[in-house]
Amino acid sequence: MSKQEPEIGEENKQCGIQVIARAAAIMRTLGEHPHGLSLAAIAQAVDLPRSTVQRIVGALEAEYLVEAICRSGGFRLGPALGRLIHRTQTDIITVVRPYLEQLANQLQESVSLSKQAGKNIYVIDRIVAERELRVVFPIGIHVPLHSTASGKVLLSRLNDEQVRDLLPDPLPPMTCNTHDLPTLLNELATIRKTGVAIEQEENTEGMSSVAVLLDTYLGPFTIAVVVPSPRAARRIDLFKKALLECKQEIERMIGGNACKP
Template identity: 50%
Template sequence: MSVDKDNLMEEPRSGGIQVIARASAVMRSLAVQPQGLSLAAIAQAVGLPRSTVQRIIGALETEDLVEALPGSGYRLGPGLHQLIHQAHGDIISFVRDSLEQLGESLGETVALSCIRGQQSNVIIRAISEHELRVVIPLGRSLPMHATSDGKVLLSTLSDEEIGRWIAAAPEKLTGRTLDLPGLLAQMPGIRRDGIAVDVEEHAPGVSAISALLPTFMGPHAVTVVAPTARFEARQAEFRQALETFREDFKRARG
């Protein structure tokens, strides 16, 4: 696919702003469809002519921000993933020591996660030294409706957006997994406190509590996860530790 990139970038200032806005809309449409979209589907999603979308896709593809799929269609490209990785690297380097100290002080597994696609993704962790402990795989994507970090990250969206992200009948992973009405019923309290709890909603015998952590890279969640028996006895302690961690983070970031 060819594109006159120079002409695209040499539009008047107002036109340049419009190009950026349209390119952002195209990338957002791809962000919620990690499997990719056809040109026609992108054009329909952003409300632009196919020819306009084709020009934008061509410019983004040149910068590796979008890549073509085998056969047909497009998805977000490796250039964007590299930018995200570099930015997350800054957050990780800033948070790592504090997260490890939190894990050591509580003696439980702790993790930092963010939204990736339409799931929560663990980007840094510190594993408990307990013989009976919970190990979260690094880089693992988890269902947002059934985890404490997923729920606290979902709280940054409107109820309407949550309804679009989460199926009307989300996968029931345990007997305690919430359905969509139950999930939405928890949102006012989670938004108020910036805290969400998962008591065996994702896996039997495993519970967790998460705090929302606003960052320049968007919302993140810091989580304490433990076997349910220990969690139930120490939930208030975990919550206080997370609230202190969040306030310390805000002060350190200015």
């Protein structure tokens, strides 16, 4: 005769749900701050006591969902999250990765594969350029849609009314170059015509990006070239051409109509 599991009281269930919700809030906050935050900053962002945040972060760190940043003493999202995201997106990653590698080798720049997550994009795969001056970013990073090329090309799928419903007004300024909502809407009209989005130091100073939309039967994704700004201006046309060619090749294999008769 098998032993029965002890019943869990309603109070314990609610406590467990609360802990999960708090852990999710902490991870979302760290996702919005890829360079990391101190325990005090996390506590302020999620409106919880520092001691509570410390306990939850400690548990997340034990599972490698959060990792400590040695120099600053802060914390950021850990490698286990990237592996989980990788597994959930394994189909698209398996198909697209060879094209990303080819694109990165061709341009000698870092490239990324991203997907929308609410008002953010998150990077589900990336190839980092093998050169001295390059852009390095972790898998799993969450970045606002309105301040990135990948985000803007995803927003271009929506009409202006849908964009206004999705995004706050005013838009949070990430740098002094971040567009306001009217400027962004004008830019989206151009992106809808060209199919290419450009971002110049609108999310991070010193970094620029160019992106195109992937319309696949697995859903919409973006591929982007992410570069140090000093190199971006003189190579924009090359990036556009290479991205559009890469997009065409990928969509030929797994495009939105690929599985239709």
